Amino acid sequence: MPQTAKDLSGRAIVTIIGSDRVGIIAGISAVIAEAGVNILDISQSVMRDFFTMIMMVDLSASDVSFDDLRERLSRKGAELAVKVEIEREEIFKAMHRV
Amino acid sequence: MKHLGFSGEEILETIGMVRQEKLDIRTVTIGISLFDCVADDCATLCDNIHAKVTRIARDLTKTSAEIAREFGIPIVNNRIAVTPVSLIAGRCGPDEMIRIAQTLDRAADDLGIDFIGGFSAHVEKGTTAIDKALITALPEALAATKRVCASVNVGSTRAGLNMDAIGLMGRTVKAIAAATAQSESIGCAKLVVFCNAVEDNPFMAGAFHGASESDCVVNVGVSGPGVVLRAVEEAGDVDFGALTAVIRGTAFKITRAGELVGRAAAARLGIPFGIIDLSLAPTPAERDSVARILEAIGLEGVGTHGSTAALALLNDAVKKGGAMASSYVGGLSGAFIPLSEDAGMIEAAERGTLTIDKLEAMTSVCSVGLDMIAVPGDTPAETLSAIMADEAAIGMINRKTTAVRIIPVAGKRVGDTVNFGGLLGRAPIIPVHTQSSARFVARGGRIPSPLQALIN
Numbered sequence: 001m002p003q004t005a006k007d008l009s010g011r012a013i014v015t016i017i018g019s020d021r022v023g024i025i026a027g028i029s030a031v032i033a034e035a036g037v038n039i040l041d042i043s044q045s046v047m048r049d050f051f052t053m054i055m056m057v058d059l060s061a062s063d064v065s066f067d068d069l070r071e072r073l074s075r076k077g078a079e080l081a082v083k084v085e086i087e088r089e090e091i092f093k094a095m096h097r098v
Numbered sequence: 099m100k101h102l103g104f105s106g107e108e109i110l111e112t113i114g115m116v117r118q119e120k121l122d123i124r125t126v127t128i129g130i131s132l133f134d135c136v137a138d139d140c141a142t143l144c145d146n147i148h149a150k151v152t153r154i155a156r157d158l159t160k161t162s163a164e165i166a167r168e169f170g171i172p173i174v175n176n177r178i179a180v181t182p183v184s185l186i187a188g189r190c191g192p193d194e195m196i197r198i199a200q201t202l203d204r205a206a207d208d209l210g211i212d213f214i215g216g217f218s219a220h221v222e223k224g225t226t227a228i229d230k231a232l233i234t235a236l237p238e239a240l241a242a243t244k245r246v247c248a249s250v251n252v253g254s255t256r257a258g259l260n261m262d263a264i265g266l267m268g269r270t271v272k273a274i275a276a277a278t279a280q281s282e283s284i285g286c287a288k289l290v291v292f293c294n295a296v297e298d299n300p301f302m303a304g305a306f307h308g309a310s311e312s313d314c315v316v317n318v319g320v321s322g323p324g325v326v327l328r329a330v331e332e333a334g335d336v337d338f339g340a341l342t343a344v345i346r347g348t349a350f351k352i353t354r355a356g357e358l359v360g361r362a363a364a365a366r367l368g369i370p371f372g373i374i375d376l377s378l379a380p381t382p383a384e385r386d387s388v389a390r391i392l393e394a395i396g397l398e399g400v401g402t403h404g405s406t407a408a409l410a411l412l413n414d415a416v417k418k419g420g421a422m423a424s425s426y427v428g429g430l431s432g433a434f435i436p437l438s439e440d441a442g443m444i445e446a447a448e449r450g451t452l453t454i455d456k457l458e459a460m461t462s463v464c465s466v467g468l469d470m471i472a473v474p475g476d477t478p479a480e481t482l483s484a485i486m487a488d489e490a491a492i493g494m495i496n497r498k499t500t501a502v503r504i505i506p507v508a509g510k511r512v513g514d515t516v517n518f519g520g521l522l523g524r525a526p527i528i529p530v531h532t533q534s535s536a537r538f539v540a541r542g543g544r545i546p547s548p549l550q551a552l553i554n
Contacts, residue, residue: 013109043106054106066168085113087170094354096108 010060011040011089014073016053018082025053028084031076032057035064056089115351116171119324120386123356124379125175125212126162126363127300128155129307129315129372132181132216140194143187144201151178151205151214154314154369159210161366165359173359174521178206179305179317180216184232195235196242203243215247215305220295222257223544225266233263236270237277240285247303253293253490255497258547261487265539267291268483272506275475279508282516286505287470291486293493293500298373299429304466304501315372316364317429320356321379322348324386326416330394341395342415349376349419357424375429376420377465378412380440382523388412388433389442400442401452409433410463430499432465438518438525439470448526454485462492467500472516472525475508482506484535487545495548 016028025042032039032055041056059066070086077084115121135146155178162173183198190198199217206214217239219229236248250267253259271286278285290304297308300317307315329348333341353376364371380387388409389400395408413432420427435457437443446452454471461467467489473482486502493500507516510527517524 015109015113017113045106052106052110054109067164070167085170087113088168090358091169091171091355092104092109092112094358095112095351096104 014055014086016084020051036062115325119328121322121325123173124321125177125319127177127317129179131313132186148205175212178214179307182218184219184229192231192235196239199239199246203246206245213302217248218306220251221263222254237273241277247288249290249304251292251295259545262542264483268479272479275506283507291502293490314369316369317372318360319375322352323378323380327391345415346419349416350423353420353423373426373428378433387440387442399451401446401456413464430465436469438523468502472505472527473530475510477506480536480539483539
């Protein structure tokens with residue numbers, strides 16, 4: 001378990017859920033690139049009846065705050081009519097790995 | 099995804115828990131010792147309390163909001179628990195006790211937090227003048243404040259039951275109901291009568307910062323009945339061994355999420371992390387219900403035969419999952435069955451299948467006790483005391499915490515409903531036995547502590 005802010009990896013998971021359409025990856029990726037955030041991995045599939053994209057990103061080199069990035073992503077998501085969320089990777093590690 | 103080490107399914111499971119199944123961190127509770135606030139006069143004491151509480155918890159709401167956004171899990175309440183006021187109030191009389199309660203309320207208001215607990219006394223063995231002053235002040239203190247929560251410990255396995263105090267608490271609950279008659283006697287919802295109270299419980303109304311705790315500490319209460327309900331439903335008609343495994347696994351995940359949030363909050367607040375309390379605490383939202391879990395386990399309605407056994411399994415599986423997930427599980431950690439806060443419980447009480455007697459039986463196998471039970475306004479004080487004594491006896495003999503939070507709603511009768519609003523929910527007035535317990539309560543004295551050997 002991370003004890004302090006320094007222990008956080010700086011990686012986060014971006015999830016995009018909604019119906020498929022042109023330009024979703026391009027739109028979201030542009031927001032991420034503008035923020036100086038590196039995309040480490042992308043996967044997309046249909047899960048639980050939703051078209052879903054999951055991205056692993058690295059925020060450690062970015063000078064945009066987590067909150068600010070979250071805001072920008074959610075604004076872009078609204079434009080594209082998809083739901084975009086970003087959470088630090090630690091929450092997934094905590095829940096799914098012993 | 100090679101960078102992740104976990105699958106898309108797992109990611110979506112976590113997100114689904116929050117979005118659809120209402121997983122939340124119910125509370126981040128900072129425990130604060132007030133021992134160093136002690137002063138010769140009440141005014142200085144109040145100044146010291148206000149200064150210390152608002153200094154230590156100054157960033158609580160901001161930090162909680164920040165963490166909730168970063169980890170994607172809502173934090174519903176921010177709370178503070180303080181040293182039981184009876185231990186730090188010196189020679190204060192009842193009027194000064196009310197001033198202390200108002201000071202706590204003002205501090206909570208200034209910080210923008212939801213509740214502050216610790217207007218408390220421990221009288222399981224005997225009652226001092228200061229305990230008496232605090233209890234005497236309760237009706238006015240709870241009527242004059244909004245966020246202050248109170249508790250009185252009237253029994254323990256080591257000390258037995260203080261029946262004089264239990265008699266007094268029956269009368270006190272009646273007085274609180276009268277003092278807050280204008281608002282459905284809501285003052286009673288802010289008072290817990292305990293047996294074997296725990297010192298690190300982050301849940302209200304019974305939170306206080308025990309005398310053995312350090313100067314300040316962050317405790318976290320996680321909930322998640324909706325998540326467990328979904329898991330039980332998805333498991334289908336498996337046998338009890340498999341069912342336990344499903345609940346245990348779910349409790350593990352919830353607890354780990356809670357510990358992460360708790361540790362992050364502690365680090366950012368610069369306060370040591372204490373414990374995580376994994377309790378299935380229902381809310382009035384439809385699927386956020388312990389009753390619905392029991393029904394998913396196979397009961398047509400909660401309260402019918404089998405309810406106690408189903409609850410025992412649920413409570414134990416939750417504890418096992420939680421204990422595996424974190425080294426510092428504490429507080430109450432189990433399943434709560436507050437009547438007014440659980441849609442399924444309300445329905446069963448209205449139907450008449452869930453009675454006060456069945457609720458009492460169920461409390462012997464789950465955490466806490468008769469919680470948020472609304473009864474007729476004309477219920478005699480002795481009957482309330484006898485209900486408290488029954489519940490405390492269960493705790494005393496079984497070496498567990500039990501609590502009574504009962505509301506004799508002024509002017510209401512069986513069949514009426516009261517709405518407390520928010521997390522406190524809506525309660526049908528349920529009947530109590532009408533045969534008198536007055537002679538029993540009038541005996542006074544103590545019920546001796548039980549034999550804890552020769553247990554075969």
